[in-house]
Amino acid sequence: MGQDAEVGGADRDPVVCRCEAVRVRDLLMAQDAWAIDSLRQLKLLTRAGMGICQGRVCGSVLEALARAWGWDPAGALASRPPARPWTMQAALAAGKPNGGHDEER
Amino acid sequence: MTARATRVVVVGAGVIGAAITFVLSRAGVPVTLVDRGPLGGGTSSRCDGNVLVIDKDPGYQGALARLSQDLLHAWAGELGDIEYRRPGSYLALAGEDEVEPARTWVADQRREGLDFSYLDAAATHRVMPDLAADVPGSIYSPTDSTLNPLAYVAGLVAKSRHAGAETRPHTPVAAVATGGGRVAGVHLEDGSILAADVVVVAAGVWTPSLLEPLGVAVPIRPRRGHLVVSTKGPRFGDVKVMEFGYLMAKFGRERVVPADVDRYGVALVYEPTRAGNFILGSSREFVGFDTTPDPDVLRAIVRRALRFYPAMAEATVLRGFAGLRPWTPDHLPVVGWVPSVPGLLVAAGHEGDGIGLAAVTGKLVADLVLEQPPPLAMDPLAVDRFATEASQEAALWDKTRK
Numbered sequence: 001m002g003q004d005a006e007v008g009g010a011d012r013d014p015v016v017c018r019c020e021a022v023r024v025r026d027l028l029m030a031q032d033a034w035a036i037d038s039l040r041q042l043k044l045l046t047r048a049g050m051g052i053c054q055g056r057v058c059g060s061v062l063e064a065l066a067r068a069w070g071w072d073p074a075g076a077l078a079s080r081p082p083a084r085p086w087t088m089q090a091a092l093a094a095g096k097p098n099g100g101h102d103e104e105r
Numbered sequence: 106m107t108a109r110a111t112r113v114v115v116v117g118a119g120v121i122g123a124a125i126t127f128v129l130s131r132a133g134v135p136v137t138l139v140d141r142g143p144l145g146g147g148t149s150s151r152c153d154g155n156v157l158v159i160d161k162d163p164g165y166q167g168a169l170a171r172l173s174q175d176l177l178h179a180w181a182g183e184l185g186d187i188e189y190r191r192p193g194s195y196l197a198l199a200g201e202d203e204v205e206p207a208r209t210w211v212a213d214q215r216r217e218g219l220d221f222s223y224l225d226a227a228a229t230h231r232v233m234p235d236l237a238a239d240v241p242g243s244i245y246s247p248t249d250s251t252l253n254p255l256a257y258v259a260g261l262v263a264k265s266r267h268a269g270a271e272t273r274p275h276t277p278v279a280a281v282a283t284g285g286g287r288v289a290g291v292h293l294e295d296g297s298i299l300a301a302d303v304v305v306v307a308a309g310v311w312t313p314s315l316l317e318p319l320g321v322a323v324p325i326r327p328r329r330g331h332l333v334v335s336t337k338g339p340r341f342g343d344v345k346v347m348e349f350g351y352l353m354a355k356f357g358r359e360r361v362v363p364a365d366v367d368r369y370g371v372a373l374v375y376e377p378t379r380a381g382n383f384i385l386g387s388s389r390e391f392v393g394f395d396t397t398p399d400p401d402v403l404r405a406i407v408r409r410a411l412r413f414y415p416a417m418a419e420a421t422v423l424r425g426f427a428g429l430r431p432w433t434p435d436h437l438p439v440v441g442w443v444p445s446v447p448g449l450l451v452a453a454g455h456e457g458d459g460i461g462l463a464a465v466t467g468k469l470v471a472d473l474v475l476e477q478p479p480p481l482a483m484d485p486l487a488v489d490r491f492a493t494e495a496s497q498e499a500a501l502w503d504k505t506r507k
Binding site: 020033034036052054082089092 | 142143144145146150185186253255256259260262263266272274275336337380398400403404407408410411417418419420421422423424425426
């Protein structure tokens, strides 16, 4: 495993993802509990990288851990639209005017 | 050879392949589950966790879904933490003109033995206080459940391994191998052969590409669907809510909706997750295998959600993504033996119900392999049910040309 100790430094169980409060231990426990063989699966099952920052803070740490565990992290943390959290009202307003029916129901 | 000595290879480690492997391995059958990517890496991790009967046609489709719900309910406790809950689900009505069709829908379902009920406006707003004030009523189905789809796959695979199944993710299958007029196993892309007496193709939207070289045509096409995920924050009720209007087509009535809602086949799906977010859906498009999220479709989903939940205007959208439903022309999956290739089974084409129908599909496929009577007729799921009409048409065409 090697690399998680370097990532963690003195803290034996550091927080990896702040938004979803996921620690290294949670990532290890998930691998014990489930059949996990990719960073994308680990992300979806522990929610690491799925919080409000969308992996901006923890992404590089997660990718380093994935490599240490023998997985290719490419694409696992791909950004998803919208690029930043938006209120639903703002998301609608940003669109082109909607043609067709005015009668909304 | 006894059925239990049959070696089985299941191609496709999505929820369908995982459920088949789970049932077979627990019955003592040696199974190898292969997938070209990670476990659950396709449609099973780009979907919601709905296990529904509320939107199924009364009759066979409803019976299939209901059976699957009971099987899942029995399994859920032993699969680990798959976030399984059974909160029931609701179909909200958008206008007074939907009241009568909705009451008919409830009556038809009750006649089939399903415990549906119709809620008038007062009852609807008591249960779902966040719904728009002009929603005139709703339908309730108490047995509908929900779970975390990828956790479901992972739980099924973990239990299968425990029962002796071999799982080989990241192992692309090049072709189904045949010999002596029957299935011999699968050719892997690395050049080796995985020998088997029975091969089950459970490859969802990718199924036709494995069957075509064998001259087997199955009309499964990718029907793209988008989902929108909110941040953690205020939720709009703990129950799953969809809209009845999308079923109006079944009553020969036109839906009156904004143009983009119509264009992308958008219908409300509201699913609160255990993590504290909520998921919004849904959309339907035939655009090939492209899963790049389309902002216009995400916007149409948001527009539709605001029609039913005006207070969501201040809620925050975190991300959107798309997956590919394995669509079939009659909206029923393809589950059964391929008549022209002994030993070859297909279990695919579950459209938007793969998560919901995985349990019953696992049971049905295991019954076929073990030569046990299935719990319900399988003719409506037959592999060659589409071929019949097409081949008859072709034969007729040949005749007229002569």
